[in-house]
Amino acid sequence: xxxxxxxxxxxxxxxxxxxxETLSQSYKYGFVTDIETETIPAGLNxxxxxxxxxxxxxxxxMLQWRxxxxxxWKKMKEPAWQNVTYPEIDYQSLHxxxxxxxxxxxxxxxxxxxxxxxxxxxxLGIPLHERAALAGVAVDAVFDSVSVxxxxxxxxxxxxxxxxxxxxxVREHPELVKKYLGSVVPVTDNFFATLNSAVFSDGSFVxxxxxxxxxxxxxxxxxxxxxxTGQFERTLxxxxxxxxxxxxxxxxxxxRDENQLHAAVVxxxxxxxxxxxxxxxxxxxxxxxxxxxxxxxxxxxxxKCLGERSKISWTQVETGSAVTWxxxxxxxxxxGSIGEFYSVAVTNNYQQADTGTKMxxxxxxxxxxxxxxxxxxxxxxxxYRGLVKMMKSADNARNYSQCDSLxxxxxxxxxxxxxxxxxxxxxQIEHEATTSNIGEDQLFYCQQRGLSSEDAVAMxxxxxCEEVFKELPMEFAVEAKKxxxxxxxxxxx
Amino acid sequence: xxxxxxxxVSVDGKQILNGxxxxxxxxxxxxxxxxxxxxxxxxxxxLAGRESYHIDSGSILFLGKDLTQFSVxxxxxxxxxxxxxxxxxxxxxxxxxxxxxxxxxxxxYRGEEELDAAQFLKLLKEKSEMLELRDDLxxxxxxxxxxxxxxxxxxxxxxxxxxxxxxxxxxxxxxxDIDALKTVASGVNQLRGPKRSxxxxxxxxxxxxxxxxxxxxxxxxxxxxxxxxxxxxxxLEEKGYGWxxxxxxxxxxxxxx
Numbered sequence: 074x075x076x077x078x079x080x081x082x083x084x085x086x087x088x089x090x091x092x093x094e095t096l097s098q099s100y101k102y103g104f105v106t107d108i109e110t111e112t113i114p115a116g117l118n119x120x121x122x123x124x125x126x127x128x129x130x131x132x133x134x135m136l137q138w139r140x141x142x143x144x145x146w147k148k149m150k151e152p153a154w155q156n157v158t159y160p161e162i163d164y165q166s167l168h169x170x171x172x173x174x175x176x177x178x179x180x181x182x183x184x185x186x187x188x189x190x191x192x193x194x195x196x197l198g199i200p201l202h203e204r205a206a207l208a209g210v211a212v213d214a215v216f217d218s219v220s221v222x223x224x225x226x227x228x229x230x231x232x233x234x235x236x237x238x239x240x241x242x243v244r245e246h247p248e249l250v251k252k253y254l255g256s257v258v259p260v261t262d263n264f265f266a267t268l269n270s271a272v273f274s275d276g277s278f279v280x281x282x283x284x285x286x287x288x289x290x291x292x293x294x295x296x297x298x299x300x301x302t303g304q305f306e307r308t309l310x311x312x313x314x315x316x317x318x319x320x321x322x323x324x325x326x327x328x329r330d331e332n333q334l335h336a337a338v339v340x341x342x343x344x345x346x347x348x349x350x351x352x353x354x355x356x357x358x359x360x361x362x363x364x365x366x367x368x369x370x371x372x373x374x375x376x377k378c379l380g381e382r383s384k385i386s387w388t389q390v391e392t393g394s395a396v397t398w399x400x401x402x403x404x405x406x407x408x409g410s411i412g413e414f415y416s417v418a419v420t421n422n423y424q425q426a427d428t429g430t431k432m433x434x435x436x437x438x439x440x441x442x443x444x445x446x447x448x449x450x451x452x453x454x455x456x457y458r459g460l461v462k463m464m465k466s467a468d469n470a471r472n473y474s475q476c477d478s479l480x481x482x483x484x485x486x487x488x489x490x491x492x493x494x495x496x497x498x499x500x501q502i503e504h505e506a507t508t509s510n511i512g513e514d515q516l517f518y519c520q521q522r523g524l525s526s527e528d529a530v531a532m533x534x535x536x537x538c539e540e541v542f543k544e545l546p547m548e549f550a551v552e553a554k555k556x557x558x559x560x561x562x563x564x565x566x
Numbered sequence: 567x568x569x570x571x572x573x574x575v576s577v578d579g580k581q582i583l584n585g586x587x588x589x590x591x592x593x594x595x596x597x598x599x600x601x602x603x604x605x606x607x608x609x610x611x612x613l614a615g616r617e618s619y620h621i622d623s624g625s626i627l628f629l630g631k632d633l634t635q636f637s638v639x640x641x642x643x644x645x646x647x648x649x650x651x652x653x654x655x656x657x658x659x660x661x662x663x664x665x666x667x668x669x670x671x672x673x674x675y676r677g678e679e680e681l682d683a684a685q686f687l688k689l690l691k692e693k694s695e696m697l698e699l700r701d702d703l704x705x706x707x708x709x710x711x712x713x714x715x716x717x718x719x720x721x722x723x724x725x726x727x728x729x730x731x732x733x734x735x736x737x738x739x740x741x742x743d744i745d746a747l748k749t750v751a752s753g754v755n756q757l758r759g760p761k762r763s764x765x766x767x768x769x770x771x772x773x774x775x776x777x778x779x780x781x782x783x784x785x786x787x788x789x790x791x792x793x794x795x796x797x798x799x800x801x802l803e804e805k806g807y808g809w810x811x812x813x814x815x816x817x818x819x820x821x822x823x
Contacts, residue, residue, distance in 0.1 A: 518654040521614050522668035522724065523642035523675065532667065536658030536707065 113170040119143060122271050125170045129240050134251055142260040142270035149264045156456040156488055157396050157425040159369060162334060169272045169305075225289065235280040236291055239307050242278035249280055253311055257340040257377045257404070265336040265398075266373040269305045273338070276307035281316040281347075290546050292321040306337040312347035314380065319350040321549060335394075337372045345380025345407065350388070352545050353401075354553055356560075357393035364423025364452075367395025374401035378410030378436075386413040387430070388544045390553045392560040395424060400458065402431035405439035405470075412441040415541040417553075419560050420453030420485070429458040429490075434467035434500070443474040446538050448557075449485035450564035456488040463493075463500040471501045478508040479537050481530075481564050531558040567592045567732060567763045573624035575605075575612050581622065582608045584788035590732075593760040597774055598767045599799060600785035601807045606767045607651065609785070610736040613765075614648045615641050628732070642668075643675030647730035649721040651737040656708040661720065662690065664708045665727055672728055693726040697753045715746030722753040733757075735766045739773035751776030771803035 113124050122143045126136040151162070229236055235246060243250050260270045281287055312318050322339075335357065341349050351374075360367025370393075376385035387401040403412030414430035432441035441461065449455040461472045478487035487508055495502065511533060519529035535542070535554050542550045568590040575583040582605045590596050600606050612619045613626070615638040626633040628644065636644060656664065669689075670680040681689065690704065709717050718738055725733055735754065739747055754777050758764070766777055774782070774796065782798040783790045786807065792798070 512654070514654045515656055517614075517616060517638065518650065519656070519664075519668075520638040521642055521648050521650075522664070522728065523639050523672035524668055525639055525671065528667065528671065532659055532664065533656055536656050539658030 113168065115168050116165045117143075117167070117169055117272070121169055125272055125274075128170065129243070131243055132247055134247070135243055138254070138260065139271050142267050143272075145261050146264070146267040146271055149267060151264050155398055155427040156454065156458075156490075157398065157427050159396050159425075162369070164268075167334065170274065228288070232285050232288070233282040234285060234287060235278065237278055239273070239276040239278050239309070242309070246278070246280065249311065250278070250309070253309060253340070253342055255340075257342060257375045258338050258373050263373060265371040266338050269307060269336045269338045269373070273305040273307040276309075276337070278308070279310040279318060279320065281312045281318045283313045284315045285313075286316065287318040290319045290321050290549075304335045306335075308337070308339040309342075310340070310349060310351070311342045312344060312349050312383075314344045315346040316344075317348045317350075319546060320352070321546065322351070322353045323355050333367075333369055335368055335370050335372070337374075339372070339374040339401075341376030341385055343376065343378050343380065343383035343385050343410075346382050347380060348384045348386075349376060350386045351376070351401070352549055353387075353389040353391075354549065354556065355389065355391045355393050355397075356556060358395075359393050359422070359424050360395040362422050364395070367424070368393065369396045370394035370399065371396075372399040374399065375404065375431075376402070376412070377404045378407050378412060378439075380410070381407040381436075382409045382411075383407050384411040384413070386411075386415075386544070388413075388415040388541065389417070389428075390541070390545070390556065391416070391418040391426060391428060392556055394426075397424075397426040397428055399428045400430055402433070403441065404433045404435065405441065405467075406435045407439075408436040409438045410436055411439070413544075414441075414443045414445070415544045416445045417448070417538045417541045417557070418446070418455055418457075419448045419557060420450065420455045421560060421564055422451040422453060424451075424453045425456075426454070427456040427458055429456075429460075431460040432462070432472060434461075434463045434470040434472070436466070437468040437470075439467055439470045441470075441472045443472070443476075444540050445474075445476045446541055447476070447478045447487055448481065448534060448537070448561070449478065449487050450481035450561055452482075452484045454486045454488070456490065458490045458492075460492045460494070461502060463495045463497050463502075465496045467497050467500065469499050469501075470497065472503070474502075474504045475540075476504075476506045477537065478506075479534065480508065480510045481561065483510075527558075527562065530561060530564070534558075534561060567594075567629060568765075569625075569627040571625045571627075573612070573626065574622040575608055576620050576622055577608065577618060582619075582788055583612070585624070586785075586788070586790060588783065588790065590763050590765065592763060593758075594781065595758060595764045595766060595777065595779045596781045596783065597777075597779035597799065598765065598783050598785050598790075599769070599771070599774075599802060602769065604785045605788040606769075606785055607736060608788075610648060610734045610765075610767055613641075613646065613734055614638060639671065640675065642728070642730075643672050645731035647725050647728055647733045649718070649725060649733065649735045649738055651740055653709045653712075653717040653721055655710040655712070657710045659708050661704045661706060661708050662687070665690070665704075665724060668724070669727055690727060694723055697722060697726055697756055698749075714741035715743070715749070718742060718746070718750045719753065722750055722757070726753070726757055731762055733762065733764045735764060735777075737767055737769065739768055739770060747773065748776060771799045774799045 113121055119140065122139050123136065126139055258266050260267060279291060310320060341351060343349050357368040357370055378385055385403050389401060391397055401414060405412050412432050416428065418426045418428050420426050429445060430443055432443065443459060445457045447455040447457055457476050459474060461474065463470045474491060476489050476491065480487055489506055491504060493502060511530065515533050516526060516529050519532060520526060534557055538557065542553060545553060570586050570588040573583055573586040574581060586609065598606055608619060615636065621634060633641065666686045669686065673680055703716055703720055709720060712720065738750060742750065766779060778796055781793060782796060783793045784802065
């Protein structure tokens with residue numbers, strides 16, 4: 074017996090030792106398991122889609138919608154027609170759900186933030202109290218913004234305007250989400266949009282009721298709860314009859330993110346006589362000077378002018394990301410509806426951008442305007458790709474397109490692919506395109522008047538983009554100009 | 567003010583200026599005349615500091631300092647202004663924006679306080695009224711879609727605002743009809759003063775009827791071959807450039823006879 078007892082004790086101690094050894098080892102896959110972190114393991118399958126939906130406590134219709142998208146996505150191929158190259162993405166190695174970072178993982182103060190990032194904030198003139206929040210510092214200062222946001226929200230709800238996170242909209246306004254989600258960008262639309270439909274994390278939702286003119290620019294900046302929405306963002310904006318809204322997305326401060334792939338979807342719906350103005354400043358991390366790192370930004374943005382005389386206007390300033398693939402488009406369905414696209418796309422170092430728009434004319438007397446300004450510097454490649462499609466039903470439709478490219482060096486590239494499909498012979502189309510180098514004569518002229526070459530370049534480039542900048546809300550335009558200067562610093566050669 | 571000594575300049579390995587000697591005193595207006603290809607424009611570009619022109623030898627002293635040591639924008643700060651023969655368009659940049667940025671850069675260089683928008687607009691209004699130039703040009707983009715006359719008038723407005731102590735007028739008369747020429751010349755004359763020197767470069771004598779120089783120099787094959795008072799221009803107009811070159815030849819050939 075005593076022998077047995079001794080044996081038992083020996084075994085017990087060995088077991089304990091093993092347990093202790095195991096516990097003291099660091100996890101060999103290199104990450105710390107934290108009970109509070111809600112991260113689903115890497116990889117994508119039906120269970121992951123179900124888990125995302127469950128974590129967000131979504132209603133059944135939402136889950137079914139996601140599953141439908143996922144089923145379809147499995148059969149799709151990543152597009153290869155765009156004029157960009159990047160290493161193959163392993164979709165099974167990505168994480169599709171991560172809850173926002175807890176304060177513990179964030180920098181405690183600005184002292185812990187990359188000084189280079191802070192220097193850029195300085196150059197962009199970003200107010201001190203906003204820098205901490207932008208750099209992801211866990212500080213109470215953010216409360217200021219929260220209270221500002223709350224004040225705004227109260228004012229908006231008095232007018233019946235809904236402006237909330239997408240998750241909240243799914244819970245609070247399921248009827249609107251059900252009706253319009255996927256009505257502009259169908260779940261089967263394209264590889265990245267379909268992937269987004271299956272796994273989107275969060276985003277923004279806006280509804281403007283009939284006849285209401287939204288009294289302020291709506292900006293994600295004020296919507297604190299949507300920060301860290303991750304790589305698969307989803308936005309839906311509905312402007313009911315006779316309403317107006319101006320929406321600002323992004324900010325000029327450089328945004329870093331450990332997720333390399335970003336595949337967002339934005340859908341806009343404009344009813345009869347409604348107007349939506351959507352402005353973007355995109356400054357995701359573009360990678361270093363050697364082209365290492367940087368975000369892949371594969372975005373699907375589309376608006377539908379559903380009602381008569383409705384209007385959708387896209388204005389974008391794209392300076393960030395290593396690879397950009399983005400075509401904010403308009404479907405002009407209502408008679409007399411108007412679509413606009415104003416774009417400045419800047420590429421430097423090894424950045425690649427393939428961006429443009431699609432204007433699909435269905436209704437009679439529909440009008441579209443495209444103004445695209447591409448600026449290439451360093452060894453970058455900048456492509457404009459556009460489609461103007463006039464369907465049979467689009468009597469007296471009109472389009473004006475203007476694509477200008479500016480080359481800052483002799484090692485970069487500018488490419489233009491304007492496509493037109495005209496099925497109605499009453500259509501009128503105008504297209505203008507120019508490519509120019511930043512002129513030695515222009516620089517010399519400016520310098521002779523006393524401007525440094527940096528100031529001269531900034532001035533010439535800003536002049537080149539003026540037609541687009543004047544479409545931006547005033548303050549945004551000022552920021553965009555500064556951003557352009559910072560993005561192109563020292564790029565003439 | 568400006569002292570050029572034995573200046574030799576080449577472009578793409580080809581020598582254009584073959585030893586220029588020129589001395590301009592404070593408040594003086596000098597004219598340089600010469601046929602096409604004589605090196606007139608090269609001289610103005612070199613003074614402004616254009617990089618593609620290579621100085622082989624010689625010196626340029628400006629207010630006692632070696633001008634060649636300064637970059638293009640530093641020269642502007644030092645007080646060198648060039649009215650361009652072909653002013654360049656900068657689409658999308660308003661004339662006022664451009665001029666305000668230029669003035670403030672120059673003021674900063676000189677250690678003067680920068681002007682705010684209100685102060686600048688006041689100054690601009692004063693200057694354009696003095697020159698009797700309509701200010702609608704100022705609201706437009708820099709030289710964008712300007713007529714030849716508008717461009718040259720714009721150069722003079724810029725000169726008035728930047729207030730340089732030395733101005734090079736490079737073929738300011740080219741592309742102007744007689745009325746535009748008179749307007750521009752009257753602007754230039756308003757800006758003449760005891761503290762400002764000018765170098766007027768022209769192919770034709772007619773500009774010098776309106777901007778009467780103190781001295782006239784004739785440039786041929788990269789050298790100043792003769793200098794004189796304002797009457798030299800008249801003589802040149804009557805007899806043509808051939809006369810002066812023949813004259814020169816005779817003079818150089820005389821000793822050997």
